[in-house]
Ligand SMILES: Nc1ncnc2c1ncn2[C@@H]1O[C@H](COP(=O)(O)OP(=O)(O)O)[C@@H](O)[C@H]1O
């Protein structure tokens with residue numbers, strides 16, 4: 001047990017001979033906006049899936065929302081929200097149906113679910129689209145709905161795995177406004193993975209991952225100062241010897 005929202009010690013994962021994650025040591029504080037920055041193939045999704053109890057670690061240990069990810073996986077799942085890299089909404093159900101279905105999975109009582117859904121739809125500017133099938137939504141609206149569903153059960157820790165990949169700039173800005181509002185109103189801890197330095201920039205702290213290894217950890221401004229560079233791209237280059245953009249296959 002720990003007061004940290006997320007704590008990992010020597011956490012690692014192998015897929016056969018591929019070492020996707022080496023031995024991650026990490027602590028994320030409650031309420032922190034934490035960025036997990038790295039190129040494609042760095043091991044970001046693998047880490048998120050392990051912390052969210054969807055994948056068993058090959059070594060090490062971790063706790064999330066105060067619970068051990070292996071021994072107390074059910075409690076961990078209740079305490080977290082997870083927005084996958086690829087949308088997992090049902091395209092043929094309406095906006096409201098997708099949320100009601102999730103509410104039933106979480107066993108949220110009908111009346112509480114209805115008011116919570118209404119609140120989230122308003123927050124995410126989806127109220128007028130509530131009766132429309134998801135397939136008719138724009139990419140930004142779908143992502144917003146993914147996130148709304150991810151926090152329906154009021155988790156303490158929200159994992160966002162590359163949530164803005166494929167979104168236009170306006171939809172991105174809209175999402176960040178919503179996420180920052182949720183952090184303020186709910187005190188949510190947000191664990192964001194991204195390969196965009198601009199998205200890691202506003203985080204309280206950033207962990208920089210390359211080929212399954214942590215190469216830097218700290219507030220963006222501090223990391224840049226330490227490496228005597230002006231951007232997180234510069235931090236990545238200074239720590240790894242290769243550029244962020246070309247480091248992984250895309
Ligand atoms: N189920 C899997 N089986 C085999 N290799 C995998 C599997 N999932 C991920 N990998 C490999 O692990 C490494 C890290 O992948 P991933 O965690 O998806 O990285 P990221 O999310 O940072 O792009 C990559 O080399 C990837 O090919």
Ligand SMILES: [Mg+2]
Pocket residue numbers: 044045046085161162
């Ligand atoms: Mg990924």
